[in-house]
Structure formats: C-alpha cells, structure tokens
Amino acid sequence: xxxxxxxxxxxxxxxxxxxxxxxxVRGVTFKLGRERLGxxxxxxxxKSQTGRAILGLTPPPGEVEARRLAxxxxxxxxxxxxxxRALRGGRxxxxxxxxxxxxxxxxxxxxxxxxxxxxxxxxxxxxxxxxALAMLEAVKMRDPGRVFALYPHEVSGGMGQRxxxxxxxxxxxxxxxxxxxxxxxxxxxxxEILRILDELVSERGMGLIFISHDLKLVSSFCDRVLVMYAxxxxxxxxxxxxxxxxxxxxxxxxxxxxxxxxxVRPLPTLNRDPAxxx
Amino acid sequence: xxxxxMLDIRSLRVTYGTGRMQVDAVKDxxxxxxxGSVYGxxxxxxxxKSTVLRAICGLAPVSAGRIMVDGREVPSxxxxxxxxxxxxxxxxxxxxxxxxxxxxxxLSEPLAxxxxxxxxxxxxxxxxxxxxxxxxxxxxxxxxxxxxxxxIAIARALILRxxxxxxxxxxxxxxxxxxxEILNLLDDLRRNLGLTYILVSHDLAVVAHLCDRLxxxxxxxxxxxxxxxxxxxxxxxxxxxxxxxxxSQGFTRRTPQAGAPLAx
Numbered sequence: 001x002x003x004x005x006x007x008x009x010x011x012x013x014x015x016x017x018x019x020x021x022x023x024x025v026r027g028v029t030f031k032l033g034r035e036r037l038g039x040x041x042x043x044x045x046x047k048s049q050t051g052r053a054i055l056g057l058t059p060p061p062g063e064v065e066a067r068r069l070a071x072x073x074x075x076x077x078x079x080x081x082x083x084x085r086a087l088r089g090g091r092x093x094x095x096x097x098x099x100x101x102x103x104x105x106x107x108x109x110x111x112x113x114x115x116x117x118x119x120x121x122x123x124x125x126x127x128x129x130x131x132a133l134a135m136l137e138a139v140k141m142r143d144p145g146r147v148f149a150l151y152p153h154e155v156s157g158g159m160g161q162r163x164x165x166x167x168x169x170x171x172x173x174x175x176x177x178x179x180x181x182x183x184x185x186x187x188x189x190x191x192e193i194l195r196i197l198d199e200l201v202s203e204r205g206m207g208l209i210f211i212s213h214d215l216k217l218v219s220s221f222c223d224r225v226l227v228m229y230a231x232x233x234x235x236x237x238x239x240x241x242x243x244x245x246x247x248x249x250x251x252x253x254x255x256x257x258x259x260x261x262x263x264v265r266p267l268p269t270l271n272r273d274p275a276x277x278x
Numbered sequence: 279x280x281x282x283x284m285l286d287i288r289s290l291r292v293t294y295g296t297g298r299m300q301v302d303a304v305k306d307x308x309x310x311x312x313x314g315s316v317y318g319x320x321x322x323x324x325x326x327k328s329t330v331l332r333a334i335c336g337l338a339p340v341s342a343g344r345i346m347v348d349g350r351e352v353p354s355x356x357x358x359x360x361x362x363x364x365x366x367x368x369x370x371x372x373x374x375x376x377x378x379x380x381x382x383x384x385l386s387e388p389l390a391x392x393x394x395x396x397x398x399x400x401x402x403x404x405x406x407x408x409x410x411x412x413x414x415x416x417x418x419x420x421x422x423x424x425x426x427x428x429x430i431a432i433a434r435a436l437i438l439r440x441x442x443x444x445x446x447x448x449x450x451x452x453x454x455x456x457x458x459e460i461l462n463l464l465d466d467l468r469r470n471l472g473l474t475y476i477l478v479s480h481d482l483a484v485v486a487h488l489c490d491r492l493x494x495x496x497x498x499x500x501x502x503x504x505x506x507x508x509x510x511x512x513x514x515x516x517x518x519x520x521x522x523x524x525x526s527q528g529f530t531r532r533t534p535q536a537g538a539p540l541a542x
Contacts, residue, residue, distance in 0.1 A: 042453040043424075157323070186322035186480065187525035194529050213453065220528030256458035258487035260510055260526060266462040267487070270455035 004031040005175055005207045006054065009068035013049045016061055024049045024062075026231035032175070036201055036208045038222035038239065040215050042253075046231040047211050051177045054209075055094055056084050072174065090120035093168035097180040099160030103152040109163045110136075110148030113170055120171045135166040139196050158189035165193070169200060175207045176200075183212070194221055215242070215253055227253070230277035249276055282349055283310035284442060284474045285317075285334070290343035292326070292333050292498075303329045303338070305498045311491075313441070316468065316475040318485035318492030318506075320522070326498035327478045331444045334476070335366050348441065358392060365435035369447035371427035375419040381405075381430055382415045388438050404433040409463060425456035429463065436467065445477045449484060461488060482526040486510060494519045 013025035025046040030037070041047040053064045056076065069076045071092060074083065088094075096102040104112055113132035117123060123131070136144035139162040152160055161181065168176060178197065182190030198221070201208050212218050218225055219242040227235040227250045235247040245251050252270040292304040304326040311317040319327040332338035334345055336356040345352045352360055368374040375384055385401045394400065402412055408429040419427055428448060435443055448464070449457040465488065468475060479485050485492050486506045494501040494516070502516045514520055524530070 042455065188322065188521055191525045191529065198529075198531065215454070216528045220530065253454060256455050258458075258461065258483045260483050260486050260512075260523065263487070263506075263510070265487075266465060267458040269458045269462065 003073065004033055005072055006032040006209075007068055007070045008032075008054065009066060011050065011053060011066040011069060012064070013046070013053050013058055014063045014065070016063070024231055025053065028226075028228075028231075028233055030226060030233070030236070032207050032209065034205045034207050035224065036198075036210060036222040038218035038225040039209060039211045039228060040213065040218050040225055040253075041228035042213060044230075045228040047213075047228050048179055050228070051094070051179050051209060051211050054177065055088055055092060057088075057094075086120070089116060089168075089173075090171050091173050092175045092177065093171065093173045095161075095165055095168050095176065095178040095181045098184045099152065099157060099164050100184075102164060103160060105152055108149050108151055109155070113163070113167045116167045117170045131170055132166070135170045136163070138169075138200075139163075139166045140192065141166070157185055158193070161185060161189075161193055162196070165196065172204065173206065175209070177209045177211070179211045180213070181210075182217075183214070190217075216257060232277075234276060247276075248273065281312055283346075284313040284348060285311040285476065286344075286346035287330070287334070288344040288346075290330065290333060290345065291341045292329050292338050293341040294339075303498055304333065306343070307493075307495070307498075307500050308343075309493050309500070309503065311474055311476060313474050314468075314472055315491070316477060316489045318489035319476065319478045319495060320480065320482060320485050320492055321495035321501075322480060322522075324497070325495040327495050328446050329498075330495075331366065331446050331476060331478055335364055335444055336360075361440075362392065362438050363440055364442045364444065365438065365440040366444040366446065367428075367431050367435050367448050370451045371424055371431050372419075372451065374431055375427055375434075377419055380416050380418055381422075384430065384434055385437055388434065392438060394438075400437060404437045407436060407467065408433045423456075424452050425459055428452060428456075428460055432460075432463065432467070436471070439471075440473070442474045442476070445475055447479055448477070450479065450481065457484070464488065482509065482522055494522070 009029045011025055011028040012023060015022045015024060028050055039047045039050060049058065052058050058064050066077060071087065110132055113135060114128040117128045117131050133144050133148060136147060141147050141159065141162050147155065147159065182193050185193065200206060210218060210222055219239045222239045225237055225239050225242060226233045227247065229249050235245060235250050237245055242254065245254065255268045256270055258267060288308050290304055290307045291302065294301045294303055307330060319330055321327045329338050333340050347363055382401060385404055386397050389397045389400060401415065405412060405414055410426065410429055422430065449460050452460060467473060477485060477488055486509050489506055491503065491505050493503045496518055502514065502519050504514055508514060509523065512523060514523060
C-alpha cells in the first residue's frame with residue numbers, strides 16, 4: 001500500500017468540564033487511502049468528534065491529543081494555523097448535516113461558492129464564477145444559473161445540501177469528511193446526494209470519510225466501516241461483510257433495525273455490556 | 279370491513295393562507311382505521327402526513343371533510359371527552375416535555391384537567407406500563423435519556439386511558455437500539471390495552487413493522503393505500519411507493535455507472 005492519505009493513531013479528544021473530564025474519543029487509530037470509509041455509531045459514540053478533530057475543529061474547551069495525525073505527510077498537530085487554514089476547505093473539506101445551519105444565510109449561494117474558491121485558488125472573479133456554475137451543474141442542480149443568485153432560505157433542503165457539496169468540492173479537495181450529510185433529507189433526495197458523492201469519489205479519486213448513525217446506509221455505500229462505541233473503535237470491517245460482524249455491539253446494531261424483508265417481533269434489543277466501554 | 283371503524287376520515291382538506299398564498303397541505307385524504315389496528319401514514323417531508331394527525335387532534339384547521347372517532351363526528355374545538363379518547367405522542371421527546379416540570383407533574387397534569395382521582399396510584403401505574411420504575415417519578419427531563427423521555431411522553435398520553443394514540447414519528451429522534459425498545463413497547467401496549475394507533479413515519483421499515491395497513495402520501499395527496507404484506511412482497515402499485523421501497527433498502531450502485539461524466 002502506498003502512503004496513506006490520512007494517518008490517525010491513538011486520537012483522543014477530551015473535554016474538561018465542571019463536572020469532570022469527559023473523554024469523547026479514546027484512542028482511535030485508522031489509515032485512509034483513496035476510498036470510502038464509513039464511521040458508524042450511536043449518539044455520543046465520538047464519531048463526529050473524530051471527524052472534527054481531524055480538521056482541527058474541536059470546539060473549545062476540547063483538547064486533542066494523538067500519537068500521530070497526518071494528512072498526506074503533513075503533521076496536523078504541529079502545523080501552523082496558516083497551514084491549517086490553507087488545508088481546511090482547500091485540500092480537506094467537510095460537509096455538515098444540515099444546510100440550514102451551515103450556509104451563510106445572508107449571502108447568495110453562488111457568492112458563497114466563489115468565496116470558497118477564491119480563498120484557496122488564485123483566480124479572477126470571472127474564472128471563479130465559471131467554476132462555481134460548473135460545480136453547481138456537477139452536483140446535478142437543475143437550473144444552476146438561477147440557484148446561483150438565490151439565498152439559502154429560498155432553496156429546499158436537498159438543494160441546499162447540493163449547494164454545500166458544490167462549495168466543498170469546488171477546490172477539488174483530496175479528502176472529504178461528510179458528517180451525516182443526508183440525515184436531514186428525505187430518502188429519495190438522500191439517494192441522489194449519495195450518487196453524486198459516489199461519482200465524485202470514483203472520478204476524482206478523492207478520499208471520503210462518511211460519518212453516520214445509519215448502519216444500513218453506510219454498509220451499502222462505503223468500502224470499509226469503523227464501528228464506534230463510547231469513544232473507541234470496537235470493530236473495523238469491510239462494508240460488504242457487515243452481516244458477519246463479530247463484535248456483539250455491531251451485531252446487535254444490525255439486528256435491532258426493523259426490515260422490510262422479514263417480520264421479527266419483538267425486535268431484538270441491545271444489551272449493553274459494560275465491558276465494551278472499557 | 280366487519281366492524282365499525284374507530285377512525286373514519288372522509289375527504290379531509292387542510293388549507294393554510296388565503297389568495298395567492300394559499301397552500302393545500304392536505305387534499306381530499308380519506309381512510310378508515312379498524313379498532314385495535316395500527317394504521318401508517320408514510321411520505322417525505324411536505325407530504326402532509328403529520329398535518330393529517332394534527333388535524334385529527336385539533337392542532338391544524340380542517341377546511342373541508344369529516345373526522346369521525348368511534349362513530350361520532352369530532353366537535354370543534356375538540357371537547358374534553360375527545361382528548362379522553364384520542365391522545366398524541368410527538369416526535370421529539372426533547373421538545374415535548376416541559377423542561378422544568380418533573381415527571382410527576384407532567385403526568386399529573388392531564389389527571390388534574392380531567393378531574394381524576396387517585397393521581398398517585400395512576401402515575402405509578404403509568405410508569406410501570408412504560409417500563410420505568412417509581413424512582414423516575416421525581417426526575418426532570420434533563421435527567422433522562424432520549425428513550426426514557428419518549429417513554430414518559432407515552433405514559434403521559436396513556437394516563438387518561440385513551441382508545442386511540444396518534445404517533446408522530448415517535449422514534450426518529452432516537453438511536454437505532456432505543457428505537458427497537460420503543461417499538462416493542464408500543465407493540466406490547468397496544469396488545470395489552472387494546473389501543474388503536476395511527477403512526478406517521480418517513481421510515482418504511484418502521485411502518486411495515488408496526489402497521490397493518492398504510493397510506494402513502496405525497497404533496498398532500500394520497501398516493502396509494504396498501505398493506506404491510508404487500509409492501510414486504512414488493513407488490514406495490516405506484517412508481518412512487520416503489521421508489522420509496524427501493525430507497526429504504528440502502529444505497530445501490532448503478533453499474534455501469536449511470537449519468538454523464540462530470541464536466542470539470
């Protein structure tokens with residue numbers, strides 16, 4: 001295997017609170033190539049904090065520690081703020097869950113994409129505009145010229161999410177971190193969004209970290225899955241082998257979902273073994 | 279249908295706004311629910327599925343049509359007797375419980391409104407029914423997990439012994455493992471107490487699991503009424519329902535890759 005795009009070793013995220021110290025991420029280790037990696041877990045498992053820590057977006061008073069956190073050979077822990085700023089949104093970008101809260105509400109969508117592009121590439125307004133329009137087209141936006149001039153509140157959730165993906169991809173990043181990119185969307189819309197992400201990953205050779213609580217979705221979309229529980233990776237598995245998962249937590253998580261195929265009643269519930277969290 | 283329906287909705291229409299701003303949130307929706315059964319309303323956001331529930335319990339204006347509960351047309355505004363028969367459980371247990379009321383106060387309020395006696399015994403019984411012990415009685419919502427909060431919301435709805443429970447996405451704010459617990463609880467309660475449910479959800483698997491019959495809605499209109507068996511066997515009629523079924527199975531990679539290559 002060639003040098004990984006992202007190398008994470010023993011990542012820890014801690015929050016010192018009045019009530020004591022909470023360790024949200026406790027020693028996560030993984031390597032990412034140009035592939036689709038899923039991170040799954042329930043709320044509080046530390047999956048989002050893992051994604052944020054990679055980008056240096058851990059909210060204060062959070063504290064990040066790792067034996068190694070390197071992107072394409074660049075040590076993210078010791079890198080200057082300037083280097084990090086150039087990487088964020090440039091070579092690494094992030095799609096958040098809800099476009100309603102992540103887009104600038106007082107700026108037209110097109111302007112926001114132009115701003116993202118010009119922040120990282122030396123380009124004139126004209127070129128940036130062409131790129132933004134091309135990108136809106138690439139995410140299958142109907143009538144990109146019209147959407148360009150619209151404000152975020154004037155578009156639907158699905159269109160807003162497409163606009164955010166366009167903004168994140170206009171700089172042609174090498175790594176995209178998508179934190180629940182489709183959870184706020186309807187199923188049919190989320191399938192379209194995933195199809196767009198899928199094409200972009202396979203055509204641009206981008207690395208993708210797909211963070212989600214939805215095991216079914218992740219297993220059908222990603223190549224490899226990390227299952228997180230209480231801040232740790234309890235299992236790493238090829239997505240297509242998820243049915244043969246060995247860890248009882250992964251098995252329980254798979255089984256407790258109702259399916260269209262068979263009618264199991266009552267649904268098996270998860271008996272949490274305190275040993276999983278050790 | 280052998281028995282008289284518990285709920286009979288005829289040509290229900292819900293309209294918001296007037297003139298150019300007029301929006302029909304629900305257009306001519308009709309369905310019947312047998313006593314003791316579970317009826318599902320499925321659709322994407324904006325399909326009007328939640329509005330139907332809200333219209334039944336008087337939280338949305340009924341512009342036309344008729345709502346019959348237990349053989350009687352519901353009065354407007356809804357009477358106390360109506361709320362003894364029909365209660366609702368909302369989607370987000372973080373928003374639907376008063377943050378500064380203890381569980382005890384949340385549960386005693388409906389009893390006080392309806393002039394019920396034996397509040398203490400009823401509260402303890404309600405807590406037992408939803409699988410929580412008496413130790414939960416004096417806790418505040420912030421001292422409870424999401425699943426425990428939803429159990430309290432269900433206990434609050436059940437404490438007046440209604441016949442019909444309207445469930446608006448009761449598990450979509452919960453983790454998968456907690457969802458399974460709540461779905462099992464709802465299943466047991468219905469069997470033990472002989473309740474009738476209307477369940478609104480965007481998750482076809484959840485609806486198929488809990489419901490006998492279901493109505494697929496889109497843009498305020500009924501698309502297709504079908505049963506869980508038909509859904510499981512994938513013998514649905516409309517293309518829209520089929521696309522929902524397909525999407526609920528997870529992501530499918532199209533090979534060879536569909537769609538034109540990207541212009542970059």
